Amino acid sequence: MNAEGIAKRTHTCGELRASHVGKAVTLEGWVHRRRDHGGVIFIDLRDRYGLMQVVFRPGGNADLQDRARRLRNEYVISVRGIIRHRPEDMVNPNMVTGEVELEAQQVTLLSESKSPPFLIDEESGALEDLRLKYRYLDLRRPPLQRALQLRHEVYQAIRKYLNEKLFLEIDTPILTKSTPEGARDYLVPSRTYRGKFYALPQSPQIYKQLLMLAGLDRYYQIARCFRDEDPRADRQPEFTQIDIEMSFVDEEDIYNLTEGLFKHVFAEVLDVSLKVPFLRIDYWDALSRYGTDKPDIRFGLELVDLNDVFSESHFQVFSKVLEAGGQIKGINAVGCGSYSRKEMDQLAEIAKSFCAPGLISFKVTAEEAAEGGLQSSVTKFLSPEEKTGLCERMKAQEGDLLLIVAGAQRAVAESLGQLRLEIARRQKLIEPGQFHFCWVYNFPLFSRNPDTGQMESEHHPFTGFREEDIDFFETDPTKIRSRAYDIVLNGVELGSGSIRIYRKDHQKKVFEALGLDQDQIQRRFGFLLEAFDYGAPPHGGIAPGLDRLIMIMSGLGSIRDVIAFPKTTTGASLMSGAPTTVDESQLQDLGIALRPRKRDREVEA
RNA sequence: GGGGUCGUGGUGCAGUCUGGUCUAACACGCUGGCCUGUCAAGCCAGAGAUCGCCGGUUCAAAUCCGGUCGGCCCCGCCA
Numbered sequence: 232m233n234a235e236g237i238a239k240r241t242h243t244c245g246e247l248r249a250s251h252v253g254k255a256v257t258l259e260g261w262v263h264r265r266r267d268h269g270g271v272i273f274i275d276l277r278d279r280y281g282l283m284q285v286v287f288r289p290g291g292n293a294d295l296q297d298r299a300r301r302l303r304n305e306y307v308i309s310v311r312g313i314i315r316h317r318p319e320d321m322v323n324p325n326m327v328t329g330e331v332e333l334e335a336q337q338v339t340l341l342s343e344s345k346s347p348p349f350l351i352d353e354e355s356g357a358l359e360d361l362r363l364k365y366r367y368l369d370l371r372r373p374p375l376q377r378a379l380q381l382r383h384e385v386y387q388a389i390r391k392y393l394n395e396k397l398f399l400e401i402d403t404p405i406l407t408k409s410t411p412e413g414a415r416d417y418l419v420p421s422r423t424y425r426g427k428f429y430a431l432p433q434s435p436q437i438y439k440q441l442l443m444l445a446g447l448d449r450y451y452q453i454a455r456c457f458r459d460e461d462p463r464a465d466r467q468p469e470f471t472q473i474d475i476e477m478s479f480v481d482e483e484d485i486y487n488l489t490e491g492l493f494k495h496v497f498a499e500v501l502d503v504s505l506k507v508p509f510l511r512i513d514y515w516d517a518l519s520r521y522g523t524d525k526p527d528i529r530f531g532l533e534l535v536d537l538n539d540v541f542s543e544s545h546f547q548v549f550s551k552v553l554e555a556g557g558q559i560k561g562i563n564a565v566g567c568g569s570y571s572r573k574e575m576d577q578l579a580e581i582a583k584s585f586c587a588p589g590l591i592s593f594k595v596t597a598e599e600a601a602e603g604g605l606q607s608s609v610t611k612f613l614s615p616e617e618k619t620g621l622c623e624r625m626k627a628q629e630g631d632l633l634l635i636v637a638g639a640q641r642a643v644a645e646s647l648g649q650l651r652l653e654i655a656r657r658q659k660l661i662e663p664g665q666f667h668f669c670w671v672y673n674f675p676l677f678s679r680n681p682d683t684g685q686m687e688s689e690h691h692p693f694t695g696f697r698e699e700d701i702d703f704f705e706t707d708p709t710k711i712r713s714r715a716y717d718i719v720l721n722g723v724e725l726g727s728g729s730i731r732i733y734r735k736d737h738q739k740k741v742f743e744a745l746g747l748d749q750d751q752i753q754r755r756f757g758f759l760l761e762a763f764d765y766g767a768p769p770h771g772g773i774a775p776g777l778d779r780l781i782m783i784m785s786g787l788g789s790i791r792d793v794i795a796f797p798k799t800t801t802g803a804s805l806m807s808g809a810p811t812t813v814d815e816s817q818l819q820d821l822g823i824a825l826r827p828r829k830r831d832r833e834v835e836a
Numbered sequence: 837g838g839g840g841u842c843g844u845g846g847u848g849c850a851g852u853c854u855g856g857u858c859u860a861a862c863a864c865g866c867u868g869g870c871c872u873g874u875c876a877a878g879c880c881a882g883a884g885a886u887c888g889c890c891g892g893u894u895c896a897a898a899u900c901c902g903g904u905c906g907g908c909c910c911c912g913c914c915a
Binding site for chain 1: 840842865866873906
């Protein structure tokens with residue numbers, strides 16, 4: 232009995248089996264479904280642990296029957312009764328608890344419920360905005376509960392593994408200092424220092440390096456990060472990283488540790504045995520073979536270079552591209568030769584949306600096998616040698632579809648990379664339940680911003696670089712290879728890391744290449760650089776995204792499904808209404824006056 | 837900042853292209869009745885929608901046009 236005189240639960244709704252038959256038990260939970268037969272009434276009672284059928288049999292207790300009749304979906308009740316074996320042909324094999332039922336003797340209504348705006352069920356038919364507004368109801372649905380359960384188990388597995396490896400879990404500040412490069416900061420105005428602002432951390436990057444300088448040696452944190460950029464299906468304004476940093480290590484140590492971590496987590500949580508070590512792919516190799524730096528290696532369909540096949544081509548589309556220093560590449564969509572006109576148009580549309588000038592396709596046919604066996608609107612422009620060369624290079628077989636893009640290197644890679652994914656989806660080349668990790672390494676240290684011409688860090692300014700490339704600082708910094716690495720799972724960038732710079736002279740070179748003057752360096756990173764004056768150990772780390780990891784592990788398509796209270800693609804919480812305006816007095820405390828946008832003013836006027 | 841797409845009873849959708857037949861269909865849910873073994877219970881009856889919002893065109897707008905708000909997907913952005 233609890234303080235209100237109501238029987239406390241003795242069991243949960245998911246645990247009762249034939250072995251409990253005859254036991255008197257009390258369950259508490261939500262009415263999932265009610266089936267009223269006039270006489271006998273069935274209630275499916277739901278809690279976090281499962282579903283249990285409660286039966287109210289007529290005869291005897293009229294009051295009990297009457298209470299049962301008034302129950303509705305999502306009412307919260309406490310039921311006391313006896314566990315019975317169900318009649319032989321009434322056993323429900325689809326329910327874990329389907330062998331037994333609870334014969335009710337006593338029921339207490341704890342809470343009534345309005346009819347919920349959508350049915351709480353395995354599959355929700357409701358649109359996402361409604362589900363987000365009533366997130367606490369959506370979270371009652373088993374798939375979301377399972378995702379949060381999985382997430383919890385992953386947290387525990389991570390901690391167990393890293394603890395055993397002597398890592399310390401350390402919190403770093405949420406109110407930090409703004410650094411203008413990288414993602415846009417979320418700013419928090421300071422009351423005590425009027426006109427000044429904290430920033431929420433984009434990641435604990437600087438702090439984890441300082442922890443290494445402090446001699447903590449091995450740090451981890453399941454860390455919240457904040458970036459004021461537009462969300463996507465796999466991006467939220469606030470998200471969680473498994474943030475790791477270690478001293479006295481090189482790339483191999485990070486690879487080993489991370490592989491061990493994921494191997495442990497997948498074994499512990501999913502009972503899946505990952506093959507280690509993970510495949511390692513050079514950055515340029517990834518771009519050339521998969522058209523992306525986050526290759527999905529669960530299937531083939533690799534990009535094939537065709538420049539030399541068409542080096543002598545009279546087909547202007549090809550010759551002009553080659554003259555301009557562009558590229559011709561293709562993929563063999565094996566077995567897609569039967570695609571309809573509509574499907575081909577859709578593929579071309581995808582290619583164009585990723586900046587391809589066009590998509591040239593060849594169907595490999597039987598009839599014309601003699602002259603290369605190619606059917607396309609452009610075959611007439613190609614020589615027999617080109618057609619044969621194309622077929623050989625792409626290992627074309629009857630019934631295949633060859634997709635070719637000619638243009639600037641980046642557009643070719645990106646569009647073919649996307650087509651590769653699209654073909655894999657359409658042809659169902661991806662077996663569900665597969666987890667293919669790989670490392671991508673040898674990223675360039677810098678890239679030039681095409682708009683500003685400014686040199687920018689590919690990763691961040693503390694990323695180490697390959698010692699043997701150091702001369703390129705004077706000649707062509709874009710050729711310097713960094714000591715950064717990405718870990719990619721099923722074509723999703725899970726996270727990146729690097730071996731950091733710990734030598735002042737190296738750090739200085741990088742800042743100079745980035746065009747930062749002494750003043751800017753001091754203002755932004757002064758405290759970090761000062762720390763480097765007092766004995767810095769070589770160190771490095773990695774930060775895999777936890778939300779994406781859980782999303783993939785649970786087979787869901789959006790990280791919103793694995794975050795308890797996510798935001799929309801405009802960064803709003805449909806449940807709480809955040810962000811909101813605040814009281815004028817709050818602004819006054821902060822010394823802030825709002826300056827409405829012109830558009831907002833027009834609305835007022 | 838840009839592109840695409842969606843918005844119709846509580847929910848999911850049909851109708852929109854080709855304005856009138858829409859007094860808005862269907863399924864689920866909801867309410868009431870019947871029903872003693874269901875588990876997506878069944879059967880019967882009923883309530884419930886100013887078609888996201890504002891404006892325009894028209895004799896007539898869910899439907900056409902302009903704007904706007906919101907969701908989702910994508911580009912840009914995400915050191």
